[in-house]
Amino acid sequence: MEGETVKSIPVVSFALILSVIVALITFLTGLYIGLAGSSIFSLASGVIPIAANVAADATNVTNATLPTGGMMAAISGIWALFWIIIMPIAMFIMTFIAYALFAVFYNIIIPKIGGLKLIFAEAANGFELTSIPVVPAALSISAVMAVLGAIYGLIMGIMTGDIVLAIIWLITYAISWFVMYFIIVALGTVFYNFLQPRIGGIKLVLE
Template sequence: MVDVKEIKSVKIVPFTLMTSAVSAILALIYAIILLLLSGIIAAFLPAEIGGLVAGLGVALIILLPLGSFLLNVLWAFLTAWFYNLLVPKVGGIKLGMEGKEIKNLPVVSLALITSVINTIWAFIIGLLLTAAFAPFLGLLSSLPQIINAFAPALANNTTAIQGMQGALGASGAIMAVILIIAVPILVFILSFIGYALTAVFYNVLIPRVGGIQLELAAVQEKFSEITNIPAVPLALALAVVMAIWGLIQGLLNLVTYASVGDPVGGVVSLISNIVGSFIGAFIVYAITAFIYNFLAPKLGGIQLELE
């Protein structure tokens, strides 16, 4: 029998530490792959350029894991904080559990809070981008004064100068509205649709392939710690879902290719999207689970308040 549990809150520090550590190790693996590729590429280049490429690959071994860890500390901490603040207002993610297996994901609960969190991030990034572009826009708005100082003949055209000032001011306002209002609204809509469809795909497919499994252990207060995530069930369940997204992308590509008279290319794209999405997702999620299970006894697993 399926028992629906709601994630009422997430302990911020364990979530931040674990997700950041996993991200750093994944980034290290990616950096090693890039290092190997850069070494191969460097072998076919002139010595000076090849040395530069190889040196860049070595630098990435340090920069990618470190940068990934630091960025994820900020992202994970704030995301968990946003989640805990939003649960009383919009409800938390619900999990249809049967034993340790997630048999289904209630669609609205997953889509609503995740899309709201994504919208908050889009709003924050929009504010930061607006602030970053503000000096540049200020420089542009002073362009008429620069013209007046260095090109008096052009400055005599008062109508043109006023038009330029108005256009620059309007462009700044439009950009701010787009970044701070329009983009977050679009992010909410697309995120809601995307997560809702993901939950639907999961719920339809999981009875056939098996769901994600979480091994939970009760800890202090009302929290349960995820002590282990079996790698194959996680990777298989999410890879199948990603294959459906690959199918959708492949069908769109098929229509595009067919419209330009290349249906064979469309079929190849369709197959490669499905297979590539499945294999890529399976590998990434399996590695992620292995890393999590390796780190959990050392750092402590993610802790959830389930009710």
């Protein structure tokens, strides 16, 4: 198999698998951040009343309402809930929409300008991605991202209530996202093509 062009991307399966991966990574990250932060807030909730009592005794304060640390305990629970449950769900929804839109616009735009080309060679049990032509990869992906950038800029501009600003942001985001992703993808493919003969490339078992 050589010089295969990715002409279309199945929208649902593409968006689903990638968004699930992002959600799992977010969950694992959130598990660490959530538990670590929750532990700190819980510790603070226990230290605050002790420190308040010590300070009250040292200053001979009486009949005063001392901090109990209850707020920190509540923040501890909210912090853990946010990072462990809410963030993974939110990331799944947002990335599913983003990847689905990417696939939709890829399928619309790419047949008109070419497409992402992948060069494979036969490997032991399948095929190995030996090279990614730089310009087709950078052009196809950055073109799609330019459309998404234009949509994002338009929505953000409309939210300000200024139509002129919305048009300016549409153009600005489209151009900036095109340039940014063209450079990123071009560099990524150059690095891949350089490293593949030295450390090996992505291997696929195709049915």
